[in-house]
Amino acid sequence: MLTGDDGAPVQxxxxxxxxxxHERYDRLLADLDSDDSNALLALYEDMIVTRRIxxxxxxxxxxxxxALWPPFLGQEAAQVGSAHAINRDDFIFASYxxxxxxxxxxxxxxxxxxxxxxxxxxGWNPFESNxxxxxxxxxxxxxxxxxxxMGVQFDGAESAVITYFGDGATSQGDVNxxxxxxxxxxxxxxxxxxxxxxxxxxxxxxxxxxPIGLRAPGFGIPSVRxxxxxxxxxxxxxxxxxxxxxxxxxxxxxxxxxxxxxxHTTADDPTRYRDANELEDWKGRDPIARFEAYLxxxxxxxxxxxxxxxxxxxxxxxxxxxxxxxxxxxxxxELFEHVYAGPHAVLExxxxxxxxxxxxxxxxSNHAPHAALTExxx
Amino acid sequence: MSAMTFGKAINTGLRKAMEQDPKVVLMxxxxxxxxxxxxxxxxxxxxxxxxxxxxxxxxESGIMGTAIGMAYRGYRPVVEIQFDGFVYPxxxxxxxxxxxxxxxxxxMVKVPITLRLPFGGGxxxxxxxxxxxxxxxxHTAGLRVVAPSNPQDAFTMIQEAxxxxxxxxxxxxxxxxxxxxxxxESLAPGAALDMGSARVAVEGSDVTLVAYGxxxxxxxxxxxxxxxxxxxxEVIDLxxxxxxxxxxxxxxxxxxxxxxxxxxxxxxxxxxAELAAEITERCFYHLEHAxxxxxxxxxPYPPSKLEFHHLPDLDRILDGVDRALGRTNSLxxxxxxx
Ligand SMILES: Cc1ncc(C[n+]2csc(CCOP(=O)(O)OP(=O)(O)O)c2C)c(N)n1
Numbered sequence: 001m002l003t004g005d006d007g008a009p010v011q012x013x014x015x016x017x018x019x020x021x022h023e024r025y026d027r028l029l030a031d032l033d034s035d036d037s038n039a040l041l042a043l044y045e046d047m048i049v050t051r052r053i054x055x056x057x058x059x060x061x062x063x064x065x066x067a068l069w070p071p072f073l074g075q076e077a078a079q080v081g082s083a084h085a086i087n088r089d090d091f092i093f094a095s096y097x098x099x100x101x102x103x104x105x106x107x108x109x110x111x112x113x114x115x116x117x118x119x120x121x122x123g124w125n126p127f128e129s130n131x132x133x134x135x136x137x138x139x140x141x142x143x144x145x146x147x148x149x150m151g152v153q154f155d156g157a158e159s160a161v162i163t164y165f166g167d168g169a170t171s172q173g174d175v176n177x178x179x180x181x182x183x184x185x186x187x188x189x190x191x192x193x194x195x196x197x198x199x200x201x202x203x204x205x206x207x208x209x210x211p212i213g214l215r216a217p218g219f220g221i222p223s224v225r226x227x228x229x230x231x232x233x234x235x236x237x238x239x240x241x242x243x244x245x246x247x248x249x250x251x252x253x254x255x256x257x258x259x260x261x262x263x264h265t266t267a268d269d270p271t272r273y274r275d276a277n278e279l280e281d282w283k284g285r286d287p288i289a290r291f292e293a294y295l296x297x298x299x300x301x302x303x304x305x306x307x308x309x310x311x312x313x314x315x316x317x318x319x320x321x322x323x324x325x326x327x328x329x330x331x332x333x334e335l336f337e338h339v340y341a342g343p344h345a346v347l348e349x350x351x352x353x354x355x356x357x358x359x360x361x362x363x364x365s366n367h368a369p370h371a372a373l374t375e376x377x378x
Numbered sequence: 379m380s381a382m383t384f385g386k387a388i389n390t391g392l393r394k395a396m397e398q399d400p401k402v403v404l405m406x407x408x409x410x411x412x413x414x415x416x417x418x419x420x421x422x423x424x425x426x427x428x429x430x431x432x433x434x435x436x437x438e439s440g441i442m443g444t445a446i447g448m449a450y451r452g453y454r455p456v457v458e459i460q461f462d463g464f465v466y467p468x469x470x471x472x473x474x475x476x477x478x479x480x481x482x483x484x485x486m487v488k489v490p491i492t493l494r495l496p497f498g499g500g501x502x503x504x505x506x507x508x509x510x511x512x513x514x515x516x517h518t519a520g521l522r523v524v525a526p527s528n529p530q531d532a533f534t535m536i537q538e539a540x541x542x543x544x545x546x547x548x549x550x551x552x553x554x555x556x557x558x559x560x561x562x563e564s565l566a567p568g569a570a571l572d573m574g575s576a577r578v579a580v581e582g583s584d585v586t587l588v589a590y591g592x593x594x595x596x597x598x599x600x601x602x603x604x605x606x607x608x609x610x611x612e613v614i615d616l617x618x619x620x621x622x623x624x625x626x627x628x629x630x631x632x633x634x635x636x637x638x639x640x641x642x643x644x645x646x647x648x649x650x651a652e653l654a655a656e657i658t659e660r661c662f663y664h665l666e667h668a669x670x671x672x673x674x675x676x677x678p679y680p681p682s683k684l685e686f687h688h689l690p691d692l693d694r695i696l697d698g699v700d701r702a703l704g705r706t707n708s709l710x711x712x713x714x715x716x
Contacts, residue, residue, distance in 0.1 A: 067502045067682050096504075118682030121505045136506045137464065138436055168436035172467065199436050201412035207435050273411040332687045339677050346646060350675050353709055354687075357697060360708035 007211060009225040009257045012232040015285055017293025025236040032232070037300040043084060043231055044295055045309045047076040047288050050100035052313035054262070056320050057099070057116065061266040065324050066116040070097045071262030074229070077287030078194050078256040079164075080104055081234030085242055086162060091152075092131040093145040094164040095138070097194075101164060105131050109316065110323035119330050139165060139172030142191060146178045149187035149245075160245035162190040162238070168199025170215065171207045179219040179251075186250035190241040191216065193253070194228060196260035201273035213255030221251045228258030229287035259285070332358065379562050385555040387529035388418050388494075390563065391536035392456065396426055399454060402540055404431045405441055406458030406494075415460055416496060416555055438464055442471035445491050446479065454490045456540055462497040463506030469514070476545045477520030492539040496552035497525075498592045498642050499689055502682040509679055510643035515547045516620040516652075523620040524573050525549040527594035529559035531577075531617065534570040541567060549619075551592035576623040578630065582612035585702050586630040588653060589640045590616035593690065597640055600695040611699060619649060627653070628660050635666035636702040640690050645673040672698035 012022055012029070019033075032039050050072075057069040072079060079100035086092060086105070094101050102112055107124050114123035115134070122133030135141040145163035152159055169175050170193060182189050195212055197204050208215065216223040222244075226237045234256055241252040259282040263270050270279075295301035336351040382390065396402045404419055410433040413420030423431035434441050438459060445455035459465045465472070472493065479489050499508030516523045522544050526532040532550070539546040571577055579594060580601050589597040594615045601611040612630050616622065631637050637657050639650035654669035672690045680688050690698075700707045 068504055115504060115681075118502060118504070121681050136504055137467075139467075171435035171437040171440065173437060173439050174467070199407070200415065201408045201410070202433055202436070206433055267415070272413070329683045330681070332684065335675060335677055335680050335684050335687055347676050350645070354675070356708040357694070360697075361693075 007214075007225065009227040009255075010233045010237055011227040011230050012236060013230045013290055013294050015290060017290050017297055019232070019294060019298070022236075025233070025240070028236040028239045029232060032235075040295060040300055041305065041309075043080060043235070044291060044301065045312060046080045046084070046100070046104055047231065047291065048309045049313045049316050050076055050080060050103050051288060052317045053099065053103060053112070053320060056317040057113075058262070058266060060113075060321065060324055061116070066113065066266075067118045069116055069266045070099070070264070071266075072097050072099055072260070074259045074261030074282065074287065075194055075196055076100055077231035077291070078228040078234050078258045081231040082162070082164075082192055082238040082254075082256070084235050085238035087159065087242070089130065089157075089159040090242060091145075091148055091159070091161045092164070093141040093148070093161070094131070094134050095141065095166065095169070096134045096136055097166070098134060098164045102131060102134065105129055107131065109320050110327060113320060113324045113327070117324060117327055119327055139169040139175040141165065142169075142175050142178035143181070145189050145191075146182045146185075146187050146251075149182070149189035149251075150185050152188055153185065153248075158246050160188045160190060160242045162192055162242065164192045164194065166199060167193060167195040167197065167204045167207055167212055168202065169193075170212050176219075179216060179221055179253075182251035183220040186248075188245035188248070189251045190238065190245055191221070191251065191253040192238065193255045194258055195255050196228075196258050198260055198264070198270075198274070200264045200268060201270075211255065213253060216253035221253050223253040223255065225255045225257060228256030229285050229290060231287060231291050258287070379560050381558050382529050382533075382561045383555065384529045384532050384551075384557050384559070385416060385418050387533040387559075387561050388536050388550065389420055389422070390561070391533045392419065392422060392540075393425075394563075395456075395537050395540040396422065396430060399540075401452060402454045402456060403429070403448065404456045404458065405434050405445055406432075407434060407436055407441075407460050409433060409458050414458060416552065418494070418550075418555075419458065438466075438468035439471050442468040442476065442493070446471065446476055446489065449489050449491055450487060454492075454540055456492045456494060458494045460496075461503075461507045462495055462509035462511055465493075465495055465511060472515070472521070472547075473518045477518045479520075480544070481520055488543045489545045490540070490543050491545045492536070492542075492548050493545065494536075494548045494550060496555075497549045498551050498553060499679060499685050500553035500592065500642075502685070505679065505681070508685065510641070510674065512547075512549055512619055513643060513648050516649060521545055521547055521620060522574075522618070523547045523549065524618050525551065525591035526617065527551065527554070527579075527589075527591055527615050529557070529561045530565070530570075531615075533561045533563070534565055534567045535573040535617070537567040538573040542573075549591055553592050554595065557595070571617075574618045574621060574623055576617055576626040577615045578612065578626055579615045580611070580613040582610040582634070584610040584634055585636040585638060585699050586612050586614060586627070586634045587638045587640065587695070587699065588614045588616055588627060590619060590649075593640045593642060596690065596692055597695060600692050600699070603692060603696060604699055609699060609703065616649075622653065622656070624656065624660065627657060631657055631661045632664045635664055637661075637665070637669040638672060638695070638698045638702050639669065640672040640695050640698065642674050642689050644676045645671055646676050648673055667702050667704050670698045670702045
C-alpha cells in the first residue's frame with residue numbers, strides 16, 4: 001500500500017476546513033501551500049463552475065433540451081482535485097459521470113453536451129484533448145487505459161494514464177482483468193475509483209465486503225483511500241500516483257470515498273432506495289463548503305472573490321445553455337458516416353436507397369410522411 | 379380481463395410464476411428496492427424477500443454464470459439484464475455455457491433460465507441502450523428466443539419461459555413497456571397460444587407482413603394505412619424467433635404471394651434474411667415477388683437525434699409493401715444497377 005494502511009482515508013482538510021499537516025503529502029502541495037493563492041482559487045473556481053454546469057445540465061434535461069443527464073453533485077472535490085493533477089500529455093479514460101474532469105481538461109462547452117443531447121456519441125477529439133470519449137458500458141475503460149499505458153511504457157515515454165470508474169464497476173470482470181494486466185506489465189496507469197456509495201440503487205456493500213481500495217493490493221497494486229470530499233487530499237494523492245507511474249514504478253489505485261448527492265441520472269428516483277438521513281448526513285460534508293471554509297479562513301477568499309467566481313459560473317452556464325439550445329440536429333445522412341474507415345459496398349447501397357427514399361418525400365412535398373402523424377416525436 | 383401496461387403484465391406474470399414455484403428466483407442489477415430501472419420487478423422483493431429477488435453485483439458475466447450454477451442446484455433463475463447493450467459482457471456465459479450445457483451433458487443438466495432483456499430503440503437513450511441483439515441469440519443452438527409484442531402475450535409468455543426446461547432469451551420491447559392492453563389473468567400459460575407459435579395479428583389478402591416485438595404495433599398501423607389505400611395486408615406476429623413457427627407464415631404467403639419482413643435490427647444476417655430464405659424455399663412457386671426486408675441499416679445504433687431515420691417507421695414499411703406489390707417507388711430501377 002502507498003498509504004492508508006490503517007484504512008482511514010487520507011485527509012488534508014478537516015471537515016470544518018482546517019488544513020492538516022501530513023508527513024507524506026505536504027510535499028505534493030508545496031506549491032499551493034507556499035502562498036500561491038491563484039492555484040487554490042483555480043481549484044475553487046472549477047468546483048463552483050462544475051457544480052453550476054451540473055445544475056444547468058439537470059435544468060436543460062428537465063426542459064427537454066437534453067435526453068439525459070448524470071449529476072455529479074457532491075463529487076466535485078474528487079473530480080476537480082484529481083483532474084488538476086493530470087499533465088497535458090497524460091491520457092484520461094473516464095466514465096459518463098466524469099463531466100467535471102472533462103471540463104477541467106478543457107473540453108469545449110458544447111462538446112460536453114453533445115452526448116447528452118443525442119447529436120453525437122462522442123463529443124470531442126480524444127487526441128486533441130488526450131481524453132477518450134466517456135464510457136457508458138460499466139467497467140470497459142480501465143482495460144483501454146491499461147493498454148494505452150502499456151503503449152506508453154513500450155514507447156519509453158514519460159507520461160501516465162488515469163482511468164476513472166465507480167464503485168459498482170469494481171465488480172466487473174473487465175476491471176479486475178485490467179488490474180491483472182496493469183500489474184503484470186507494470187503499466188504506468190492510475191486507477192481512480194470514485195466510491196460514491198451507490199451504483200444506481202445498490203449500496204456499495206453489494207459490490208464489496210471490504211473497502212474497495214483494499215482489493216488492488218491483492219493484484220499487487222499499491223492502493224490508497226482518500227477522503228473524496230477533500231479537494232487537497234484528492235489532488236495530492238493523484239499527483240503522487242501519477243508521479244509514481246511516470247517514474248516507471250507501475251500502476252497504483254486510489255479509492256476516493258465520496259457521495260453522489262443527486263440522482264443517478266435524470267431518469268432515476270433515489271427516494272425509492274435511499275434514506276433521506278444518509279443524504280442529509282453527506283450534505284454536511286459538502287466538498288465545496290469545506291474548501292470554502294478553508295479559503296475564507298486563510299483569507300484567500302472574500303466576498304469579492306466569491307462573486308467573481310459566481311459570475312464566471314453564470315457565464316459558463318449561459319454559454320452551455322446557448323450552445324445546447326442552438327445545437328443543430330445531425331443531417332440524416334450522417335447515419336452512414338464513419339461506420340467503416342474504407343468504402344463498404346453494401347452500406348453504400350443502403351445509403352443510396354435511403355437517399356432515394358428521402359428524395360421521394362421531397363418530390364411529393366404535399367405528401368406528409370405517415371410516421372409523422374403516428375409514431376413521430378418519441 | 380383488465381387493462382394493463384406491458385410492463386405491469388410482465389410483473390404480474392413474474393409474480394404468478396414465483397407464487398407457483400418456490401424455486402423461481404429473480405436476479406439482476408437494481409431489481410430489488412428500485413424494482414428495476416423500468417420497474418418491471420416492482421414490489422416483488424418486498425413480497426418475496428431478498429433471496430427470491432436478488433440485487434446482484436454489477437457484473438453481467440457474474441449474473442449469468444451464477445444463474446447457471448443455481449440451475450445446477452435446481453433453481454429456476456430469471457435474470458434481468460438491465461439494457462440490451464449490457465448483455466455483451468455476459469455473452470460467453472450465454473452462448474458458450476448456458477446454451478450448450480444440456481447438450482454437453484447429454485440431457486443430464488437442465489438449464490431452465492429465463493434471460494429477460496429489454497431490447498430495441500425508440501426511447502431517445504444514449505448509446506448502448508437501444509440494441510437489437512436477437513440474431514446473435516437466435517443463431518446460437520440451444521437457446522430459445524421469444525419476443526412478445528403485447529401485454530397479454532407478455533403475461534403468458536413470461537410464465538411459459540420460466541416453466542420451460544430450456545434456457546429462454548425473453549426479449550422485451552422497451553418502447554412498448556407503457557402501452558396498455560387487455561390482459562386475461564385467468565388465462566393459464568398452457569391454455570393460451572404457446573410461446574413457440576406465431577400469430578396472425580390481422581388478416582389480409584394482398585401482402586404478408588411479418589414482425590416481432592416492438593415492430594408489430596408499427597406494422598399494425600401500417601396495415602391500417604395500407605387499407606386506406608386499398609391494399610389488404612396480413613400482419614403476422616412471429617412471437618418466437620427460435621424456433622420460428624413457419625406454419626402460419628407459409629399459409630399466409632401461399633395466400634398472398636408476397637412477403638415483407640420488418641425489424642429494427644440491422645439488415646445483414648438479421649432475422650429477415652433467414653425468413654426470406656426459408657419462405658423462398660418453401661413457397662417458391664407461390665411467390666409473386668421476391669421477399670422484401672425493411673430493417674435498420676447496417677450501422678451501429680445511432681445517437682438519438684438520428685434514431686428515427688434508422689428505425690423502420692410506418693412509411694418505410696409501406697414503401698416495402700409497395701415494393702412487394704411491384705409498384706413503382708423510390709427504389710424502382712435499383713435492382714438493375716448491380
Ligand atoms: C455493463 C453495464 N451494465 C449495466 C449498466 C447500467 N448502469 C449504468 S450506470 C450503473 C451503475 C454504475 O455504478 P458505479 O460504477 O458505482 O458508477 P456511478 O454511476 O455511481 O458513478 C449501471 C448499473 C451499464 N451502463 N453497463
